[in-house]
Amino acid sequence: MVPTLDELLDQIAAVSGAAAVDADVPLTQLSDVDSMDLMEWLYSFQSEHPEVGADAALFADDDGRTTLRVVHERLTAGAVAPA
């Protein structure tokens, strides 16, 4: 249901066209990946897994330090959180 971290990175790379995506680089510093790529991935994920309840808050980045590893942790936590 929820992708593994590697699967998430591959999916983001596929959406954005980036050759590779680093899990530990802050989102704002990812080369070849921008916020619309992330939202495009999220739209597809929401469509396929509406039961997870993922939303744009996954990518909240108040301190500029959010990475895709953090996003994956949030995604996993949200998926297992009790309803």
Add this chain to the structure above:
Amino acid sequence: MATAQLAGWGAALPSRVVTSEEVAARFGVDEDWVVGRCGIRERRWVGPGETTASLAVEAGKAALAQAGLAPSDVAHLVVATATPEQPSPATSAFVQHALGVTGSAHDVNAECSGFVYALVHAAALMRLDPRPALVIGSDTHSLTTDPADRDLGILVGDGAGAVVLTPGDREWFLGFDLGADGSRTSSLQVLAGGSRMPVTEQAVRDGLHHARINGNEIYLNAVRLTVATVRRTLAAAGFTAGDLDLVVPHQANIRIVDSIVKHTGLAPERVFTNLDRYGNTASASIPIAVSEALASGRLRPGNLVLLAGFGAGMTWGSVLLRWGGGEPS
């Protein structure tokens, strides 16, 4: 019962061209970054003396001339705008007077969905009162955007587009879907200037009279809501995406348009875009695009064409037309 047919169309654009190179320099980024992010190479911004109403008047004149009608023939004028001439009265009052229209005049504010809303409202009105209606979408978001706001600053363009509806016996309107989700008002909003927050010196100092966008929310919901409205309108009318000859989406951002096309299964070659030259002109984007599609031959009599938009609010709307109408009713 008489139905509405589109008898005239036209557009008006400011003469000032603002290139993405110029915008990029303002924000300290590369031109390629701007174009890659939104697909916009240039846009038009109003200059001195140009306003939402003045653009609307020029577009209205062009549409009336195309239809062979005089302003005095117009029974109802509907202006879609989110950047009014002034807070009160309605922009349509200024347009009505300048054009010499003597019929009713009112505004519709559904943000970037405004033209689709106004078109449907006018067509519905004509079922009760089968006399010509003039529908105009006009916006000047360059004037409401914070000059330091890169997210909006690269997108916005100014312009107006118009259509004239006249009574006819061939059915042009095959279906529509209008809707809104008022729980999402914070996705794109101007906080100051209304009863909730009147304009004050402090509000202006804080820039609250400028539009503010949550780009992620807009992207997600623009795609989700537009995909849904397209599907509903097609399904209700008994058509599929493959039946469409042309789709004219709100010219928001090429990335959003591409995503909508992908997720609805629309044929990309049947989707009309001109935002590379005009940017996001809000309520005006669809009628400007329709006018260009007609001028270029992309839209022809007999075509099945879908107009679809979304806007702040959030609002959405789509309308399915048989250009030239079906068999006489």
